[in-house]
Amino acid sequence: MKIDDRFYMQLALGEAWRYQGLTYPNPAVGCCVVKEGRILAVEAHHKAGESHAELWAMLAAYEALEGREAAVDSADADAVYDFLQTVPEELFRGVSLYVTLEPCAHHGRTPSCAWALSRFPLHRVVVATADPIPGHGGGLEILADHGIEVATGVCEEEARELLEPFLIWQERAFVLFKLAQTTNGRIGGGYLSSPESLEHVHRLRAVVDELLIGGSTVRTDRPTLDCRFVDQKRAPNVCIYSRQNEFDRSIPLFGVSDRQVRITDDIEPLLDRPSFLLVEGGEGMLKALQDRIDWLLLYQTPKLSAHPLSYNVDQKLKYLHHASIGVDLILWSRFE
Ligand SMILES: NC(=O)C1=CN([C@@H]2O[C@H](COP(=O)(O)OP(=O)(O)OC[C@H]3O[C@@H](n4cnc5c(N)ncnc54)[C@H](OP(=O)(O)O)[C@@H]3O)[C@@H](O)[C@H]2O)C=CC1
Numbered sequence: 001m002k003i004d005d006r007f008y009m010q011l012a013l014g015e016a017w018r019y020q021g022l023t024y025p026n027p028a029v030g031c032c033v034v035k036e037g038r039i040l041a042v043e044a045h046h047k048a049g050e051s052h053a054e055l056w057a058m059l060a061a062y063e064a065l066e067g068r069e070a071a072v073d074s075a076d077a078d079a080v081y082d083f084l085q086t087v088p089e090e091l092f093r094g095v096s097l098y099v100t101l102e103p104c105a106h107h108g109r110t111p112s113c114a115w116a117l118s119r120f121p122l123h124r125v126v127v128a129t130a131d132p133i134p135g136h137g138g139g140l141e142i143l144a145d146h147g148i149e150v151a152t153g154v155c156e157e158e159a160r161e162l163l164e165p166f167l168i169w170q171e172r173a174f175v176l177f178k179l180a181q182t183t184n185g186r187i188g189g190g191y192l193s194s195p196e197s198l199e200h201v202h203r204l205r206a207v208v209d210e211l212l213i214g215g216s217t218v219r220t221d222r223p224t225l226d227c228r229f230v231d232q233k234r235a236p237n238v239c240i241y242s243r244q245n246e247f248d249r250s251i252p253l254f255g256v257s258d259r260q261v262r263i264t265d266d267i268e269p270l271l272d273r274p275s276f277l278l279v280e281g282g283e284g285m286l287k288a289l290q291d292r293i294d295w296l297l298l299y300q301t302p303k304l305s306a307h308p309l310s311y312n313v314d315q316k317l318k319y320l321h322h323a324s325i326g327v328d329l330i331l332w333s334r335f336e
């Protein structure tokens with residue numbers, strides 16, 4: 001294997017994918033920090049309002065170089081920024097960063113990463129893709145103005161795929177269809193997924209604007225559709241896609257506090273609004289939404305099943321990313 005810029009950028013991309021969707025409304029971003037061939041840190045942005053990938057990674061790199069933990073909460077962007085201001089500049093001499101997205105130039109909910117980096121005598125900052133939002137760029141210029149060598153375009157296509165949900169939810173609903181299946185494609189018979197997959201689903205539920213579910217699934221599964229596996233107070237608003245107005249109100253999803261549940265047979269307004277929409281459904285929903293689904297998120301469990309329920313749909317996909325999650329595989333694909 002060739003240990004080059006692409007190698008380090010792939011590490012940053014892989015870490016960023018672990019938080020795909022979870023950073024909503026921010027983009028997923030990863031960062032790898034290297035000094036003379038030694039990988040000091042591979043980190044990512046976890047959640048909107050928390051530290052960006054570069055701050056997580058610089059703090060982790062500090063800890064690797066110093067051999068001790070810093071008394072700072074890595075998620076607290078202001079605290080990490082202030083802490084980095086106190087670090088002797090020379091500690092990071094010769095260090096290179098590989099970032100999947102151009103470091104931010106502006107101070108939004110969190111401080112500017114480009115300014116945080118600019119005081120250090122870094123060797124290089126390598127970026128996969130420039131900030132695609134008009135007016136949000138400028139991070140590379142700040143770094144270059146401080147004498148830091150910058151490079152762009154390493155793994156650019158992969159980085160653009162990583163950014164795709166972010167670009168879509170600026171304009172309209174990003175529709176993510178989530179499905180849990182056995183290795184032979186069966187989707188019925190209760191919970192199939194590993195605890196880690198179920199937690200991941202609940203983390204997604206905690207950030208989306210709305211969870212869309214088919215009427216048939218509501219009647220069959222009598223789901224709760226909350227975030228209980230990750231101890232989140234927030235449960236997603238639920239939209240039941242159905243031609244029926246009446247559902248059994250003792251179904252647990254109706255009893256979850258502090259969230260709205262509505263029933264509709266018109267989801268067009270939902271799809272047009274800039275937002276993040278998670279769909280949990282079976283074949284019926286897959287067919288009903290086929291032209292409107294952006295990505296499929298598949299959790300595949302290492303089991304064969306004789307359960308008859310599957311899904312029969314013709315659809316071309318592009319695989320975007322796969323990884324292990326507990327004993328399961330997680331596979332992100334684009335509907336093409
Ligand atoms: N493993 C997994 O990840 C999952 C598995 N499942 C399983 O899948 C099964 C359910 O799948 P399936 O029966 O295909 O149903 P779905 O819930 O996927 O979707 C079909 C339902 O969507 C509604 N619908 C479809 N088109 C329209 C439309 N044009 N206007 C209004 N409403 C519409 C209908 O609701 P209505 O009939 O009320 O009008 C219909 O029953 C369940 O057994 C469940 O356990 C479900 C989700 C995830």
Ligand SMILES: Nc1c(N[C@@H]2O[C@H](COP(=O)(O)O)[C@@H](O)[C@H]2O)[nH]c(=O)[nH]c1=O
Pocket residue numbers: 179180190191192193197198201217218221222223224225226280281299
């Ligand atoms: N069986 C299955 C899933 N099923 C989905 O989760 C819904 C149940 O949600 P809740 O009642 O909150 O636990 C169910 O109706 C279906 O949409 N999801 C998964 O991630 N993995 C699984 O193995």
